[in-house]
Amino acid sequence: MVIEKAYFTIHEGLESKFEATFKEAVLYIAETKGYMNYRLLKSVETERKYVILIEWETLASHTEGFMSSDRFDKFTSLVDPFLENVEMEHLAPLHSDQKTHIFVGFLDAKNYTFDLKKGMVGYSYIPIRKVGFGMPSSIPRPLVRLNQSFIFIFATGFVFFSNWLFLMIPLIAGLMGLILHFNPVLKVGKRFLKKPLNQYIPEDAEQQNFNQKIAVSLLTISFIAHMFSIEWLAITAAVLVALASFIAILGFCIGCFVRFQWKQYQYKRSQHS
Missing domain, CATH: 3.30.70.100 (Alpha-Beta Plaits)
Known part of the structure; x- marks a missing residue:
């Protein structure tokens, strides 16, 4: 560093x-x-x-x-x-x-x-x-990758098996993180880290919070659509979640790009007001 x-x-x-x-x-x-x-x-x-x-x-x-x-x-x-x-x-x-x-x-x-x-x-x-x-505040990168992998696995599982549990489990975990500030996936993952938390590359928690909101929103849409038998919408939303999480694992953060563009729009708008 x-x-x-x-x-x-x-x-x-x-x-x-x-x-x-x-x-x-x-x-x-x-x-x-x-x-x-x-x-x-x-x-x-x-x-x-x-x-x-x-x-x-x-x-x-x-x-x-x-x-x-x-x-x-x-x-x-x-x-x-x-x-x-x-x-x-x-x-x-x-x-x-x-x-x-x-x-x-x-x-x-x-x-x-x-x-x-x-x-x-x-x-x-x-x-x-x-x-x-x-x-x-920040989150060690291995925990961020763990959460992304968790979402990818379950969203992909729903796409292939159409079982509502594949949506409910990451949805509950995500809501707990957003509402209670307690993400069980990260809590469990922390136990397996071998180094002190501050020795890992940090990820911005505010950005991860934004990303989680997007994931939870899409998972909610997918779950509700599945409950009402609108399978094309349920599958589409689940695919978007799986794709975004997989791309994030590879190193490109779609949520970061979206948030950056939104911030730029807000800034340019404020400059002209």
Whole structure:
């Protein structure tokens, strides 16, 4: 893992607008393969100074995967008007007293805690505070893959056997995750992880929550259609769930793409209003 650290000095009077715009601009970064998560922090002692920390799987994920893409141009076109000065470097993790709580289930960012009392990765930071939604709660990637595989197996089972139990089981598990913040599939899977949770590549819980809503919606449509003997609709919805989960296992997140496009639409609409 490599951590990109950038100091941004913002033009006077534009701090609030920068913070809001950065939330939209960072979506271009999040689409890059190898991106893990980011944190936006603001200096307590120095006005107009921000720190952006972005975790990448490799250095090339940032320098080649992002900076050489058109996403970088789109990102800078949004952020550059606010910048008075920029300093950037890459850091390699050494050791840390970082304390994180990674919850098993699909949780809100408010449930995530992060301790920056002594900094992290062996680097001394200026006094800082979190702003925006810098570091959302996360789910270890193996648990995300487990949930995707679980949905794929049961949705495919319904397509071939037309048994309502193949829909009911993942539907109940998904609803428990969304409503009770307790996903039994992830709870069981956690027991088989061999490393501490924070040593796995994290997946954004907010995004997984969005994906789960799509899966639950399609499973609900399929289940209701099956109960009313509308088999073509039941099969179609189940196939869509199975296909989306299988593609996600292969590495492409359809839900991420849909959510990104929706966020972009909202942002463009707000710019014209």
